[in-house]
Amino acid sequence: MTTSAPDIARIQEHQLYIDGRWAPASDGELFDDFAPYGGEVMARVAAGTRADAARAVDAATRAFPDWAAAPPEAKQEIFLSTAAIAERRREDIRVLLAHETGAGSTFAGFQVAWIVKLLRQAAGWVYLPTGEVIPSDMPGTMHMAIRRPLGVVAGFSPWNGAHLLAWRTIVSPIAFGNTVVLKPSEFAPVSAGLLLAEILQEAGLPAGVLNVITHAPGAASEIADEFFENRAVRAINFTGSTAVGRLLAERAGHHLKRIVLELGGYNPLIVLRDADLDYAVNAAAFGAFMHQGQVCMNARKVIIERDIVEPFLEKLKAKTDTIVVGDPSDPATIIGPLITAAAVQQVGSDVQDAVDRGARLVAGGSAVGSCYEPTVLTDVPPDAHIYREETFGPVLVVEPVDGIEAAIRVANDHHYGLAAGVITTSPDIGLAVAGQLESGMVRINDQTLNDEPQMPLGGVRDSGWGRAGPHSIEDFTQLQWVSVQSGTRTFPF
Secondary structure, three states, X not given: OOOOHHHHHHOOXXXXXXXXXXXXXXXXXXXXXXXXXXXXXXXXXXXXOHHHHHHHHHHHHHHHHHHHHOOHHHHHHHHHHHHHHHHHOHHHHHHHHHHHHOOOHHHHHHHHHHHHHXXXXXXXXXXXXXXXXXXXXXXXXXXXXXXXXOOEEEEEEOOOOHHHHXXXXXXXXXXXXXXXXXXXXXXXXXXXXXXXXHHHHHHXXXXXXXXXXXXXXXXXXXXXXHHHHOOOXXXXXXXXXXXXXXXXXXXXXXXXXXXXXXXXXXXEEEEOOOOOHHHHHHHHHHHHHHHHHOOOOXXXXXXXXXXXXHHHHHHHHHHHHOOOEOOOOOOOOOEOEOOOHHHHHHHHHHHHHHHHOOOEEEEOOOEEOOEEOOEEXXXXXXXXXXXXXXXXXXXXXXXXXXXXXXXXXXXXXXXXXXXXXXXXXXXXXXXXXXXXXXXXXXXXXXXXXXXXXXXXXXXXXXXEEOOOHHHHHHOOEEEEEEEEEOOOOOOOO
């Protein structure tokens, strides 16, 4: 590994990170890491095996007792040092994210700023209260509920918000005294995994507290097998699709392991007739098209009162037509490449399916090389796939409704429950609508895409369970009931 992220983007080989050391895969194999925009091989990365995953779990297991017992001040110093390193390398990381994941300047910059805030805040999480005293009816007895770290946590980080979501996968477990084995997506093995190890190694994180196992495309299952079947792994922390999350939850149930799931979302944005129309258009475009629509919280459907839908569509088309599509390294670019050619094909197929079933194409609708134009559809029939299921790309469905009750009904007419937005100039109406939406997060007078490290980010229904940030202390610790008897007590026999 190197000490500079631009060098990382040019380096041809990357190793696994196990027990504080860089090491090749057990069989010496490598796989190609492709840049989504140009399609060139940007790196060759160690193709980890199940044996490598087992070695990483062993290292994390050995490191756990000392890390769990480390004083909070020592942990805090590491998090603050890590934040300083990430801030120093801000531009380097932004370049890497553009090259490896197609993130445009705005989204890449947001990720770096966010993780610096996360690390600084996590430095305080190490001092969160870890228990409580519970009153007892037994004379001379004190009862305590004490939070203890779980042990080894296995993390799965995705490619879409690669750097941000990878840090979110590991920081809470580590802050609360656990050790981690991280498996990044094969589409972003450096920015979603190996770069974190490099930064934390420089910051002085003890060996074994974080281990990173990369793997070749199609080989994730054998790494997952080790995580689920190895009894030393006490919890799974997964961010990804609902389909994969459901499979992992089934396996976690079989092995009686905790699992935290942050999954997909079909995120509705309700626009009421009292909304500022220009503001609503800007909010919808940002919420739908940020990072090419490849964020779990992107707005997927605008649900708008019928009497303002046509002026809204007119303004939205004009806005969409100005959005620059192309090279993510160009600061003017808003829509960069989708992560793979297969993703471009899937988005195009979903749009064509809707049009074939009678949807009206308002804007976009075509692939541009490895990119896909920002696309707006209306009059989408309920039997179209895109009506209730997310297509992971820059596509927004606009559906007119008659009144607030109908808007709420349509907003809940899917199986997800991650994020929602209500654009209205009345906070009272917004709060009333929010209370009826089946969603883990609701933004009033804002679009659906938002994140701050201290917030309890997470979904309901098919969007998963568990929460991020300091609230995840419940997910990554276990309560132990400890009682202390003062003196002796009388027993009945």
